[in-house]
Amino acid sequence: MMKGEMRNQDSQKHKGIIWQVMFSFLFSCLYHSVNGELHYSIPEEMRKDSVIANIAKDIGLDINQLSFRRFRLVSRVSEKYFSLNLNNGNLYVKDRIDRETLCEREATCVLTFDAVVENPFNVYPVNIEIQDINDNPPIFVHDIVALEIIETSSLGTHFILQNAEDADIGINSVQTYKLSDNQYFTLSEKTSSDGSKFPELVLEKPLDRETQNIHELILTALDGGNPVKSGTALIKIVIADVNDNFPIFTQDVYKVCIRENTPINFTVLQVTATDKDEGSNAFIRYSFRKTSGNSLYASMFSIHPTSGEIKTNQKLDFEVARNYEIPIQAKDSGGLVAQSKVLIEITDENDNAPEISVASFSAVIPEDSASGTMIALIEVIDQDIGENGEVDCYIIDKTPFTLIPSSRYYRIVTTNTLDREKVSSYNITVLATDRGSPSLSTNKTIRLEISDVNDNPPIFMKSTYNVFISENNLPGASIYSIQASDIDSGDNAKIIYSISSSNTENFPVSSYFSINIETGVVYAQRSFDYEQHKEFIIEVAAKDCGSPSLSSNATLIIHIMDQNDNAPKILYPSPDNGGSPLFEMVPFSSEQGSLITKVVAVDADSGHNAWLSYHFIHVSEPLPFSISQQTGEIRISRAFQEKDVLRQVVVLVKDNGFPSLSATVTLSFIVADNFQQAAPKLNNQLTDEDSPSNLQLYLVIALALISFLFILSVMLVIISKCKETKSSTALGSLSTNLYSPVDPRILSQYSNGTLPLPYSYNVCVALDSSESDFTFLKPSQRVPVDNLIDADDSGLGNESLKDNLDTNNQVSTSKTYSSTKIIIFKVTIFNKMYKRWHLQDQS
Helix, strand or coil, rough: HHHHHHHHHHHHHHHHHHHHHHHHHHHHHHCCEEEEEEEEEECCCCCCEEEEHHHHHHHHCHHCCCCCCCEEEHHHHHHHHHECCCCCCCEEEEECCCHHHCCCCCCEEEEEEEECCCCCCEEEEEEEEEEEECCCECCCCCCCCEEEEEECCCCCCEECCCEEEECCCCCCEEEEEECCCCEEEEEEEEEECCEEEEEEECCCCCCCCCCCEEEEEEEEEECCCCCCEEEEEEEEEEEEECCCCCCEEEECEEEEEEEEECCCCCEEEECCCCCCCHHHHCCCCEECCCCCCCHHHHHEEEEEECEEEEECCCCCCCCCCCEEEEEEEEEECCEEEEEEEEEHHHHHCCCCCEEEEEEEECCEEEEECCCCCEEEEEEEECCCCHHHHCCCEEEEECCCCEEEEEEEEEEEEECCCCCCCCCCEEEEEEEEECCCCCCCCEEEEEEEEEECCCCCEEECCCCCEEEEEEECCCCEEEEHHHCECCCCCHHHCCCCEEEHHHHHHCCCHCCCCCEECCCCCEECCCCCCCCCEEEEEEEEEEEECCCCCCEEEEEEEEEEECCCCCCCCCEEECCCCCCCEEEEEEEECCCCCEEEEEEEEEEECCCCHHHHHEEEECCCCCCCCCCCCCHHHEECCCCCCCCCCEEEEEEEEEEECCCEEEEEEEEEEECCCCCCHHHHHHHHHHHHHCCCCCHHHHHHHHHHHHHHHHHHHHHHHHHHHHHHCCCCCCCCCCCCCCHHHHHHHHHHHHHCCCCCCCCCCEEECCCCCCCCCCCCCCCCCCHHHHHHHCCCCCCHHHHHHHHHHHHHHHHHHHHHHHCCCCCCCCCCCCCCHHHHHHHHCCC
């Protein structure tokens, strides 16, 4: 019988669910918009992927632009229970929705989320009300309800039973109770002040414990759904004696309001129940009545079993639970129970700081972004309510960005143009502060990178660069490194260099210069000649690799510096006369200081390399002429003498460079009033010099005398050294070699470093009594005259000797070899060296 009834109830249950779903679908398409908000109503337990409504159509959006406008749902709730199809704009059920789990026994259950679109940006709040369906049967917490009733209970006595609980609300919750058939009890219902219904057993027939001490009844709870759902419990009644009074609470419902920051172990309230019995039957113990619902209160609160004080066990949190419904009972020692309810309401405190979350963010934007470009979309939520949940949001740093509010969302947009070269990145810190007292705040920093665009050309430090290089440089040498800088980055800052000519003359610049396109180093392609090109002006272009590329120019002026690479060139008198002597006729009666001639020379170099000076060289005796070192003018320095009939001078022209370069020219001067007067004197002078009378005799006598003096000198040297040093190694062998070693101190003292000793000299001696000087012939090696003979007390002056040598050598060189015989004279230098060395040792 019971099983058949259960099957009928199940079939009716399924049919009722089907009708409820169909009924809910009929109303799901109905919505209305109030102040821009969308409202929908759907039943709970809808199947997955069920269509709620076409939200895009209701908002008025074009379905073809949903993806472009980034149409989306923003909410923690929407992510779990709802989904949006961008192809048709329909809103679907994503997962099972259980109203009892979401809202428990709240009168209305609404899920709220936002529909967001961009381009332009807008937010549409959406409220979906979850309608209850009869999907939960009534349930008794205890399957067996034990009652202990004394047998003396009077007829009409009411025994309060445990009520059934139904997670549904309204008509779908518990509506009636039904008791199984029996002869002793009937069922009645008691309604409390809050509308709750409690079943009561009413004694209709006196009890007789001796006849039947236990009664078992079936209590059935029925809800008002379609189909009707029910739940049952077994009432086991034990018949006892005496205790015939129940405890009674002072209130059916206790209500109290406390703050969420109430400390632990705080006494919320004290409940009180009384029992008219006496003794142990009047002893009451308090406890929480166990329920099938949320038993969070059991961990949050405790009740003292004898005093009835209810205290806090944990810290309360308004955001977790805003109120608590605690069922309590008072039971006497006889087992009689009284029930009541404690409603605790939690008031909010400002204990939650605002929360900032980034819904959309562009991490990198180009520096040429227009003002008003959206950077990020942030959501600001405060879990508190009232003023504690009202939030003000702003950017704390001075940046080119601002916040534009929209509901609980804020858009971060640019206010000015950006410049990456000034600021390459921004740390945007958003501060959210609520209006509680004291206020709480939180901040969030997002980093924005500014990408580069090619808006800066390469820049040279100067517009004109001057470079100085010496001529005769090596081809391929680096002459200058020119650099430009670009404050852009990446390829926009990569610079390529090129050069072009700016000279007025037309020449290919590539044949003279080249440049490294990456480093800007300029190289010389050839060796430069200052006398051909004194200056080059080239344009250097620096071009970056951006798109489009930017460039700038600089002028590079290359100055060629002169080197002393050109010897002076004598213009007058011209040295290119085919070897013919240059004669100048000078009147014998010319006055001192008169200008005879002028040597004119030029130098192709410049500066001090082209400063020229003029000098006489190979002067054997004082000349009757002088030359100006600056102008090259040759003037008469003294009155002429008979021997000055024919004078030949060599003029040296040298520049001021380093090393100095020079050129020479030979001038011959004939001192006479006319050429007929000068001819006989020249002829006599040449004839006297070439006279061979008695020449052979004098040569033989001179040779014998010189040999004797040479042998005597060698012997004196050997004897002197043997006396003082007793050394056999001081002089060496002088008998076998005219070039015998001499003490080095003598060599260092009497040699100026240009001519080593011993050295052989070819000496020509004139035996004519009219000649008082030596005449040196052209030596076998080209040796300077200054190194031949040193001046001493021998009577041969160095200056006069050189003058005679130079003069006679210049006049009679061509005829000396044919008219005289050459003898070898090697004694004079050794004799003088010995004298000085001996005197030095004695001192």
